[in-house]
Amino acid sequence: MESQQNISTPNTQAKLVVLGAGESGVGAAYLAQQKGFDVFVSDFGPIADKYKAQLKQWNIRFEEQQHTEAEILAATEVVKSPGIPEKAPIIKKLREQKTPVISEIEFAGRYTEAKMICITGSNGKTTTTSLTYHILKNAGLNVGLAGNIGNSFAYQVATESFDHYVLEISSFMLDDMYEFKADIAVLLNITPDHLDRYDYKLENYAASKFRITQNQTEHDYFIYCADDAETLKGLQSRTFGAQLLPFSIEKEIHPGAYLENDNIVINIHQEHFTMSIKDLALQGKHNIYNSMASGIVAKVLELRNESMRESMGNFKNIEHRLEFVAKISGISFINDSKATNVNSTWYALESMTSDVVLILGGVDKGNDYGMLKDLVKQKVKAIVCLGKDNKRIHDAFEDDVEVIVNTFSAQEAAQIAFHLAKKGDTVLLSPACASFDLFKNYEDRGQQFKDAVREL
Known part of the structure; x- marks a missing residue:
């Protein structure tokens, strides 16, 4: 002490x-x-x-x-x-x-006049926050990045004078926010996560996420996914002061964003923005959603289409989120250690285009692996468990995958996965679990995995 x-x-x-x-x-x-x-x-x-x-x-x-x-x-x-x-x-x-x-966000918000772009959701919020910041910064805006990511918001309010902030906001932060207002609020999706903090009730967790819209007026914007079932359910029982801007890849939407012939279309001002999904830096269905959300923010702020296209095409994803590590003997190694819940792993598998050796496991937060079954059947040839207790993973997938192996270190997991894969395959570390049984945190797990891959 x-x-x-x-x-x-x-x-x-x-x-x-x-x-x-x-x-x-x-x-x-x-x-x-x-x-x-x-x-x-x-x-x-x-x-x-x-x-x-x-x-x-x-x-x-x-x-x-x-x-x-x-x-x-x-x-x-x-x-x-x-x-x-x-x-x-x-x-x-x-x-x-x-x-x-x-919360720190509530406290610091009192001392800045900057415009607040606040992003929440069960999955994709770090990626979307990073991409939005990248687009705004490249367009020349005086913008800070904070919340669940980067340097403390309060410290930046004390030491910088930004005109805009892009804030990644978790449900835990939202629970302690009262007077704070988002000028632009983004809700990406709502899927079961952290339910132990919400009496194991999804509606309590959803209510927490919808706090991102509190105090908004008709001068503000609420951007949300029109394809997300829990978000739509939450919309029905609430009224909103802000202008609503949904995005969808399933239907045409005006105003908002939608997909047309593999092109993202954003139509909220006179001038439409379009971009082929093939040109996006972030690939995979979930990243179309993330790119749409960031693109709508950019158009609300009336950024130029050329600048947006350039930023959405050259963005480098955050470390430990579907991060390409190396290609060895024709086998690709991907570090997705930040996937600490089943939904994140679902998104990772969904974006894979080759056969996968999947490294799963850690501290299980009461995971329901059922939602992974179809993707595992389609894409996964072997599972390498990385954790102290892998029984639930074996129980969940023993009928779907021929090979399930237990390992107890990142080095062992990388070596066994390498032997199980063949040229053209992908070894994917996407654990769906917290890391505290064998590692300090998900960054430590990802770093140890990357070090192990480079030693192969």
């Missing part, structure tokens, strides 16, 4: 407590200090050295591996890390005494 004493502060200041000292928490603490709050940071776990050094440098008081209740419960307001669940004892006590508990 280490704590750093702040310079003495007058008692007249409002006291802000930040729970969780990761990227978002430390950024929020810095912004709060800049705005004259008395700040205290508390993390129930250990604080990474990088963040500890920053807090010390800024003379912000903090504690780790404990919560000093007297200090925390004296707060005027609390900024909570998205990872801390409502059932945590300290949160219950704060709720009981009606102390406002908000």
Whole structure:
């Protein structure tokens, strides 16, 4: 346990407590200090050295591996890390005494006049957020990237002066957002994920996702997928202040975006935007949706078609999301370690055009593998399990795949997959599970896989 004493502060200041000292928490603490709050940071776990050094440098008081209740419960307001669940004892006590508990996004949003482009969804949000940022930046806009991705939003609000922000927003963040408003809100899809935080009710999780539209007015935009069943269900029971802009690959839509003869068509202003899906940097059906969503944002902001086409054609995907690693003896190796749920793995398999040796497994969040069965039958010749307990994967696919092998390291998984594949095949790491049984996080899993592939 280490704590750093702040310079003495007058008692007249409002006291802000930040729970969780990761990227978002430390950024929020810095912004709060800049705005004259008395700040205290508390993390129930250990604080990474990088963040500890920053807090010390800024003379912000903090504690780790404990919560000093007297200090925390004296707060005027609390900024909570998205990872801390409502059932945590300290949160219950704060709720009981009606102390406002908000997210970093809510807090930082108070201190910027920038236009907010906010992207949520169960799958594809990091890719769509990154692509949208890429399109806007290449078009010359003064734009920041934050939320679940990149540097802390609060820290950027304190140190930069962007005109626009593209924010990747998770349901956990949305749960603690109240006054914040998205100028452009994007909801990509709603599929079961994190249900343990929502009483195992999909409608509770969906309600969380729809908070992306709260406080919007007729001057704002809500972009959503008209082919997503849960989104459509949610639309029926709600009214929206914003202008609605749906996208679909199944039907023609005006205004919005749709697919016509393998061309994306976006028609929200006088001048239509069209682009062949063959020219998109991101391939696969799910990426047509992601590209449509980003393209609609760009057209709302009246960006030039040529600039959009160029950006949508040259975008490099984020690390650990369908990332090409190498081709060895004619076998392609793809790192999709960021696929920590079944839907993400479904999207990855759906975009494969060759036979696949699939590396699956890890910490199973109550996965229903049934939705993968058809794609596994069509495309997967062997499954390599990477995790401590692979029984549910064996049970799910033993009738569909001839070979299912257990492995306990990224190196072993890569070597066995290489032997099971032949020229023209793809070895796909898309685990559908969290990584904490064998790895620090999905980045560590992806990095170890890439290192192992390069050693083959």
